[in-house]
Amino acid sequence: MFIEYIVGLSGLIAAGLFIYGLKAMSSPVTAVSGIVTAGYGMIFVITATFLNLFNVTEAAKPHLLVNLVLAVLALVLGCAWAGWRGRTVQMTAMPQMVAIFNGMGGGSAACLAAVELLSDDPTSPLHLTITVLGALIGCISLTGSIIAWAKLDGRMKKPVRFGGQRIFNAGVFLIALVLGALTVMQYATPMGELPRDLFFLAALLFGVCMTLPIGGADMPVVISLYNAFTGLAVGLEGYVMNNPALMIAGMVVGSAGTLLTVLMAKAMNRSLTNVLFSNFGDSTSSAKGPQGEMHSVDPADAATTMRYASSVIIIPGYGLAVAQAQQKLYEFVKILVADGVDVKFAIHPVAGRMPGHMNVLLAEAGVPYDMIYDMDDINDSFATTDVALVIGANDVVNPEALTDKSSPIYGMPILNAYKAHQVFVIKRGTGVGYSGVQNPLFFQKNCTMVFGDAQAVLSKMVEAVKSLGGS
Structure with a gap:
């Protein structure tokens, strides 16, 4: 009876911790503490499970030792593998790790x-x-x-x-x-x-x-x-x-x-x-052909323009994760902010390869939460912004979603980068996005491409703004 009471109480405590932890995960500010809190809830559940092994019927007691060994073995293997993968996974591989861990829960x-x-x-x-x-x-x-x-x-x-x-x-x-x-x-x-x-x-x-x-x-x-x-x-x-x-x-x-x-x-x-x-x-899928000519610029020139701008909005995409360039990006941003530039980050709800992928990426680099804005909160600001910097994003800034009814992405809300006075796009090449649709933004007069790997390009940008003698 005592064990049943403890098991029931542990389940109640665990449920409360799960709910509180999930609520905390809804905000980037409290997400880490939410995960830790939910983890404590899981410890309570595991403890209750082991206690429950001793509260078995007479018919099941011969199997108690076997069950204990299997439970401990599963716990050790699961914790060891998950802990190792969690510590060593690259940000580019985070979506697939989330997918496989989620699948294990269903299994x-x-x-x-x-x-x-x-x-x-x-x-x-x-x-x-x-x-x-x-x-x-x-x-x-x-x-x-x-x-x-x-x-x-x-x-x-x-x-x-x-x-x-x-x-x-x-x-x-x-x-x-x-x-x-x-x-x-x-x-x-x-x-x-x-x-x-x-x-x-x-x-x-x-x-x-x-x-x-x-x-x-x-x-x-x-x-x-x-x-x-x-x-x-x-x-x-x-x-x-x-x-x-x-x-x-x-x-x-x-x-x-x-x-x-x-x-x-x-x-x-x-x-x-x-x-x-x-x-x-x-x-x-077949993409539309070129819609004019893409104009490119050297990373140093793009960096110089942003250094002397009043406001910059940065739009991160999956290409930033692929290049593992979030740390270099934030180094560049800190220099701009120190020199008086107003810098914000704009996040599209489906940017990246999993929910919240870009938020996690920026948090890993140490970007303050008050610099990160959701699409609905920042879209009206693009029209008065000096520079929009797009890094490895494509479909989420494609104005064709607003104008071309024949496009497969027509009607999808986008970040209004095309409205900025000047747009720089860091991109490896001239390929299309995951939807297979060409982006007319890249051919607009106010848009200039900065071709190359995001890590290499941002490194050159950092060197360029440092050479200007600012902060």
């Missing part, structure tokens, strides 16, 4: 469901239905996240598409539902293990089929969606296991992931069904 929920379905204890149809539903969502999150990881990591270069793909995917999903229903029906009419086993195979297959055709430009939304799936699956399995901490944590994560998914889809002015079932984001 864990599916494993909990599998254990429950393998047990011989009698249960109700409602209990079985929730177990199967959690297994379905968890399996989809697992294999879908693995495919998302492969795409983000460059192991899958192109979306996989074929004729009749949507019908095939719908068929796989329908088969998974039917097999799930048959698994639930075994409560009344035993039909052997085959429907259950085939159900898991179909659910895992659908996660793969669902993600294969989605292009790289939509990966931030997909990661967010699978995060919501994982939370929902964990919450459902928490109900099955009568574990309040899992229920609360899963539902909070699921609802937060769902809200973030909706907000990101809205930021692209597209529905979730369009994200999942359209061909948007295919980098192999």
Whole structure:
């Protein structure tokens, strides 16, 4: 009885820490403390789990030692691997790490469901239905996240598409539902293990089929969606296991992931069904031809212009992460600020390859939070800004989204960099963005390209402003 009391109290404390931690993660200022707080909540859950191992039935006691060994082994291996990856991962690889970690959460929920379905204890149809539903969502999150990881990591270069793909995917999903229903029906009419086993195979297959055709430009939304799936699956399995901490944590994560998914889809002015079932984001799609001539300038000249400007807005994109140039960028910014230039950062909701990618990148470099602005808060400032500096971004500053109804990105809100008096774009070459659409901004009279790797270009800019004798 004492152990049950401690376990129940630990779950309640953990749930509170999870909720507080997630709330703190909503702001860059408190995000780190939020992660630490949620980590303490996880410690409470793990402690309660180990305590619960001693609160077993007489029939289960012979297996107690084996369960303890397996639990400790899993904990040691998981902490060691996750800790090592968390410390060594490059910012360019952060999105795929988030995807694979999220997939492990979905897989864990599916494993909990599998254990429950393998047990011989009698249960109700409602209990079985929730177990199967959690297994379905968890399996989809697992294999879908693995495919998302492969795409983000460059192991899958192109979306996989074929004729009749949507019908095939719908068929796989329908088969998974039917097999799930048959698994639930075994409560009344035993039909052997085959429907259950085939159900898991179909659910895992659908996660793969669902993600294969989605292009790289939509990966931030997909990661967010699978995060919501994982939370929902964990919450459902928490109900099955009568574990309040899992229920609360899963539902909070699921609802937060769902809200973030909706907000990101809205930021692209597209529905979730369009994200999942359209061909948007295919980098192999045909792009429009050149719309004039791109004008380029030496990094030193661009830096000099910004040094003598009154205001500069910087728009970071995935190219900044690829070049690992965030530290050099902030070094350049500190020099400008010391010389009296008003510098701000503008963040598009879907910039990068995962939700909040650019915020994390800038935070790693030490950029103060009060210099970072969301799109809605800064867009009106571009018209009165002397210089807009775009680093490795493309689609999020493409004015074609506002003017060309035939464009696949038409209607997507953008950062209004094109309105600035002068625009400098640091870019490796003349290629298009993930949407496969050419950016007319690069051909405007007020836009000048600075070709090269962002790290190398910014290093030259730093040298140039230092040579001017300022701060």
